[in-house]
Amino acid sequence: MQKFKLSWALVRTLLKWILLGSGVGVLTGTASALFLVSLEHVTDLRIEHPWLLYLLPAGGALVSYLYLKLGRNSGKGNNLILEQINDGDEAIPLRMAPLVLFGTLITHLFGGSAGREGTAVQMGGSLAEAFGKLLRVNAVDRRILLICGISGGFGSIFGTPLAGTVFGVEVLAIGLISHEALLPAFVASFVGHLVTTSFWGVSHIQYQVDWVPQISALVLLKVVFASLLFGLTSILFSELTHALKKGYTFLFRNPMIKSAVGGLVIIGLVYLLGTREYLGLGIPLIQNSFEDGVSPFTFLWKLIFTSLTLGAGFQGGEVTPLFAIGATLGHALSGFLHLYGPFLASLGFIAVFCGATNTPIACFLMGIELFGSDGAIYMFIACLISYLFSGHTGIYTSQKIGISKSHFIQIPEGATLGTIKLGKKKKPGSEKT
Secondary structure (H helix, E strand, O other): OOOHHEEEEEEEEHOOOOOOHHHHHHHHHHHHHHEEEEEEEEEEEHHHHHHHHHHHHHHHHHHHHHHHHHHHHHHHOOHHHHHOOOOOOOOOOHHHHHHHHHHHHHHHOOOOOOOHHHHHHHHHHHHHHHHHHHHHOHHHOOOOHHHHHHHHHHHHOOOOOOHHHHHHOOEEEEOOOHHHHHHHHHHHHHHHHHHHHHHOOOOOOOOOOOOOOOOOHHHHHHHHHHHHHHHHHHHHHHHHHHHHHHHHHHHHHOOOHHHHHHHHHHHHHHHHHHOOOOOOOOOHHHHHOOOOOOOOOOHHHHHHHHHHHHHHHOOOOOOHHHHHHHHHHHHHHHHHOOOHHHHHHHHHHHHHOOOOOOOOOHHHHHHHHOOOOOHHHHHHHHHHHHHHHHHOOOOOOOEEEEOOOOOOOOOOOOOOOOHHHHOOOHHHHHOOO
16 A cells, blocks of 8 residues: 555656656747847847847847846846745746847847857746746746746757756755756746747758767867866856956946946947857857868857846846857867867867856767767766866856865855855955855
């Protein structure tokens, strides 16, 4: 009798999360499909009408005004969702979804350098919160539904359901994975992916790696060296973006002025360099890394453009630009290391992203889903090395540090990347945060 009750409880749990996860997957998949189609449309408009770049300051000011008047705590972005999953007590407003969707489309229409993951995750978290309120779920189930929102948004926006699953449970705390949410997160990510691609018919870009080198000591050393640079590059991106956010805010208290000035800086850089290739998502840069090649400092300029855009308060994610930064850096290193360009580009694609988000398993799975399993060993090494050498830094300041990356580095219990950064600035003897 006891075994029957146990089995029935497990079946009920399975059925419950298949239904709830599927619900979140339908919502996030539909939202991602709408976003991807709209994003492609505004990108085409920007390319067809170059004069739209001059409206970037006005567009940034408009979005900042909307967030100031209507956003409430939506301005926290992805960090708000991470805080609520990690025992926060704030509500995630449904208005976050349309606000971040509109804000990101404005950023891309007028030429800001930003991504799409942040938008997908915020829409997913907002819709999952509303779904949970509708069903009146308890606090534990609410937390799992929010994880489903992250996984559903991530898996559907990139076409990587396995990476989306693990990203949702791995991004919460460095060194820890929420196994109780694995099944719901997988259902949400998988259903979201199917809804986006099969139901709505939205396709994802494919990248080709035709050749992977045989394993040898020399190749492994070269991959480790490149991966170390990928990790350090992720630090540069994260720290520069955070510094610019603080710098812009210090100089311009008014968020509308801050975004307008940031837009003017982007326009100035475009004319200084004489190119617009660093605007938008950076997908052409990624494609060139796997095909024709790129110039050696492409990765650095894309990094600067993206940090300046996000630092000024424009909406959008970081991940696709991180893909572009990593892929172009990988291709740039290929000549120096005498390795096949697309092969190193694929490693940089996932490794820089890994270092900035501290999600090595999710990034490894993304590599397999996007590039195949032939280079699985190299991809795993790249993610591990980048994860280690990125240290306790990252793009999500509310990400908890569950376990320190090194036993030689003592981390206060309950610390986040943000509190660690603040703690480093305190005087000796002050209270730890």
